[in-house]
Amino acid sequence: EDQVTQSPEALxxxxxxxxxxxxxxxxxxxRGLFWYRQDPGKGPEFLFTLYSAGEEKExxxxxxxxxxxxxFLHITAPKPEDSATYLCAVQDRGYQKVTFGTGTKxxxxx
Amino acid sequence: KAGVTQTPRYLIKTRGQQVTLSCSxxxxxxxxxxxxxxxxxxxxxxxxxxSETQRNKGNFPGRFSGRQFxxxxxxxxxxxxxxxxxxxxLCASSWDRQxxxxxxxxxxxxxxxxx
Numbered sequence: 001e002d003q004v005t006q007s008p009e010a011l012x013x014x015x016x017x018x019x020x021x022x023x024x025x026x027x028x029x030x031r032g033l034f035w036y037r038q039d040p041g042k043g044p045e046f047l048f049t050l051y052s053a054g055e056e057k058e059x060x061x062x063x064x065x066x067x068x069x070x071x072f073l074h075i076t077a078p079k080p081e082d083s084a085t086y087l088c089a090v091q092d093r094g095y096q097k098v099t100f101g102t103g104t105k106x107x108x109x110x
Numbered sequence: 111k112a113g114v115t116q117t118p119r120y121l122i123k124t125r126g127q128q129v130t131l132s133c134s135x136x137x138x139x140x141x142x143x144x145x146x147x148x149x150x151x152x153x154x155x156x157x158x159x160x161s162e163t164q165r166n167k168g169n170f171p172g173r174f175s176g177r178q179f180x181x182x183x184x185x186x187x188x189x190x191x192x193x194x195x196x197x198x199x200l201c202a203s204s205w206d207r208q209x210x211x212x213x214x215x216x217x218x219x220x221x222x223x224x225x
Contacts, residue, residue, distance in 0.1 A: 032215055043200050043216035073155070087153065097166050098143070100153035
């Protein structure tokens with residue numbers, strides 16, 4: 001069964017303090033790994049899709065990377081508006097079901 | 111371009127009742143997936159529909175069901191509601207390409223409270 005583990009569960013950063021969120025996964029065959037951002041009371045907002053080890057994608061202060069066992073979401077010089085829960089999900093190649101991790105709740109303090 | 115629309119946004123029901131939630135996907139998207147989100151369990155996959163057929167199903171009891179119409183709009187139904195069914199129900203649509211899902215875009219969700 002596919003599994004996704006995100007760490008840490010919660011992260012508190014000072015504005016401008018860069019850090020990384022981790023997503024470890026187990027999947028029989030990876031079709032894609034997704035990162036989402038979720039604000040309280042809202043649906044997840046799509047950020048990135050990564051398909052193969054070594055792939056990297058960037059958007060503003062966020063950069064996602066992928067290895068064969070894990071993905072990292074690097075946040076450079078975060079701002080308070082980056083505060084949210086970040087979700088990682090994997091889609092397997094065969095069954096094509098999408099499995100989500102429980103997320104990392106990020107708080108950026110001014 | 112309109113996003114995924116879910117109705118209603120909020121719902122309060124009594125134990126034993128049934129409920130129907132609606133989802134209108136992004137125009138052109140043919141795949142619709144449903145998820146249940148609770149603080150303790152995170153996002154749990156319910157089922158996925160593509161071209162009016164259920165393609166994947168999660169580990170939920172038969173009280174949870176869904177369907178998709180020819181215009182790709184989808185509904186999910188929960189019968190005999192239990193207190194534990196209180197959750198945020200999320201719908202996601204994606205443009206299915208060559209048999210595989212691309213990234214999914216979520217609606218704002220329906221907050222269901224069972225009392």
